[in-house]
Amino acid sequence: MNKKTALITGASSGIGFEIAKCLAKKGFDLVITARNKKKLENAAEMLSHEAEASVEVVVADLHDPLAPEAIYNYCQKKERKINLLINNAGYAIPTPFDQTSMEEEEKFIRVLALAVIALTKLFIRDMLKAREGKIMMISSVAAYAPPSTIQTLYGPVKTFVNRFSEGININYNDIGITSTAVCPGYTVTNFHKASGVQEEMDRVPSFMKKTAYSVAKEAVNATLKGKKVCVPSKTFKLIVFLLKIVPHSLFPFFSKRLAPGRYNKI
Ligand SMILES: NC(=O)c1ccc[n+]([C@@H]2O[C@H](COP(=O)([O-])OP(=O)(O)OC[C@H]3O[C@@H](n4cnc5c(N)ncnc54)[C@H](OP(=O)(O)O)[C@@H]3O)[C@@H](O)[C@H]2O)c1
Numbered sequence: 001m002n003k004k005t006a007l008i009t010g011a012s013s014g015i016g017f018e019i020a021k022c023l024a025k026k027g028f029d030l031v032i033t034a035r036n037k038k039k040l041e042n043a044a045e046m047l048s049h050e051a052e053a054s055v056e057v058v059v060a061d062l063h064d065p066l067a068p069e070a071i072y073n074y075c076q077k078k079e080r081k082i083n084l085l086i087n088n089a090g091y092a093i094p095t096p097f098d099q100t101s102m103e104e105e106e107k108f109i110r111v112l113a114l115a116v117i118a119l120t121k122l123f124i125r126d127m128l129k130a131r132e133g134k135i136m137m138i139s140s141v142a143a144y145a146p147p148s149t150i151q152t153l154y155g156p157v158k159t160f161v162n163r164f165s166e167g168i169n170i171n172y173n174d175i176g177i178t179s180t181a182v183c184p185g186y187t188v189t190n191f192h193k194a195s196g197v198q199e200e201m202d203r204v205p206s207f208m209k210k211t212a213y214s215v216a217k218e219a220v221n222a223t224l225k226g227k228k229v230c231v232p233s234k235t236f237k238l239i240v241f242l243l244k245i246v247p248h249s250l251f252p253f254f255s256k257r258l259a260p261g262r263y264n265k266i
Contacts, residue, residue: 003027003028003029003054004027004028004029004083004084005028005029005030005031005080005081005082005083005084006020006023006028006029006030006031006082006083006084006085006086007030007031007032007033007071007075007080007082007084007085007086007119007123008020008023008030008031008032008033008086008088009033009034009062009071009086009087009088009089009115009119010033010034010088010089010090011030011032011033011034011040011043011086011088012032012034012036012039012040012042012043013034013039013043013189013190014187014189014190014191014212015088015138015184015187015189015212015215015216015219016032016034016086016088016089016138017043017047017212018212018213018215018216018217019086019088019136019216019219019220020032020043020047020055021046021047021050021213021216022216022217022220023053023084023220024047024048024050024051024053024055025050025051026220026224027051027053028053028083028084029053029054029055029080030044030047030053030054030055030056031055031056031057031058031071031074031075031080031082032044032047032055032056032057032058033057033058033059033060033071033089034059034060034089035059035060035061036059037057037059040057040059041057043057044056044057056074056078056080058070058071058074062089062110062111062115063107063110063111065110065114067115068115068118068119068122069118069122071119072119072122072123081126081130082123082126082127082133083127083132083133083134084133084134084135084136084223085119085120085123085124085133085134085135085136086135086136086138086223087115087116087119087120087135087136087137087138087161088136088138089111089115090111090112090138090191091108091111091191091194091195092108092151092154092191092195092196092197093105093108093151093153093154093195093196094151094195094196094197095196096150096152097152097153105153108153108157109153109157112154112157112158112161113157113160113161113164116137116161116164117164120135120137120164120168120179123135124168124172124177127176127177128172128175128177131175131176132176132177133176133177134177134178134179134180134223134224134226135165135168135177135178135179135180135223136179136180136182136219136220136223137161137162137164137165137179137180137181137182138161138182138184138219139158139161139162139165139181139182139183140154140155140158140183140184140185141183141184141185141231141236141239141240141243142154142155142158143155143158143159143161143162143181143183144159144183144240144243144244145243145251146248146251150197150200151195151197158183161181162181162183162229165179165180165181165228165229166179166181166228169228178223178226178227178228179228180219180222180223180226180227180228180229180230181228181229181230182215182219182222182223182229182230182232183229183230183231183232183236183240184210184215184219184231184232184236185208185210185231185232185233185235185236185239186201186204186208186209186210187209187210187211187212187215188209188210188211188212189212207235208235210232210233210235210236214232214233215232215233218230218232218233219232
């Protein structure tokens, strides 16, 4: 029997790496991508020891508008049929909105939104021909929260990711394609350091901090079952429920202890 293959962006660390590990254990072959070649190759080596998975690496910077096509062309050339596409790569901008250049904002939107659209567009065409395929989009609990006073565009872009995933389901569920929007809360990875908010993350109560392993496990199970939305952990399921019913004007007052720094103008 042919093994299934998953393509994972941002698989060299954090949630993406744990998703790759989880899928390797479930028998998937992997194509993994990120910018840093050395980190990616180290990840591939660890993953191929994890299970008998074939792991291929594609070094690609998703800031580059041509990167999604280069990744797709690599898979075509190697005759790698992608059964599961995982749009995971991401970061947040550390500087305040007024001090961030338009170029930085465009690069950010490119990785978190345009590359997600481009990769989905490229791979869904083959999935449609096969009349099956699964897509996972890593969004965030921030998609449900009021936009914060730091990382101004992060929450709004993740809200877009949720709506885009919903759109894919509406259009293609009946042809056998499902998209799962995964919305993690605080997860211990390199994300906070890379995004300039490690200090805020250090002040988050420990019960609110989840491991990349636990997030990945729930995300993979939900995606393989074809669920539309996955909010990993009971803690963040409750928080998302509250975000849906508590007036957003009240939320910043509750969040001082639970989400330090996010609403620091209040
Ligand atoms: N950690 C959290 O609390 C949290 C919560 C909710 C949602 N998320 C989301 O989870 C996803 C994964 O983040 P993480 O927490 O696992 O962070 P992470 O450990 O920093 O991993 C980010 C991954 O994305 C890659 N990446 C970053 N910029 C890229 C670019 N321009 N082109 C290609 N690859 C790029 C990184 O590799 P290179 O740097 O080598 O490219 C790395 O593999 C993101 O979409 C993030 O928004 C995280």
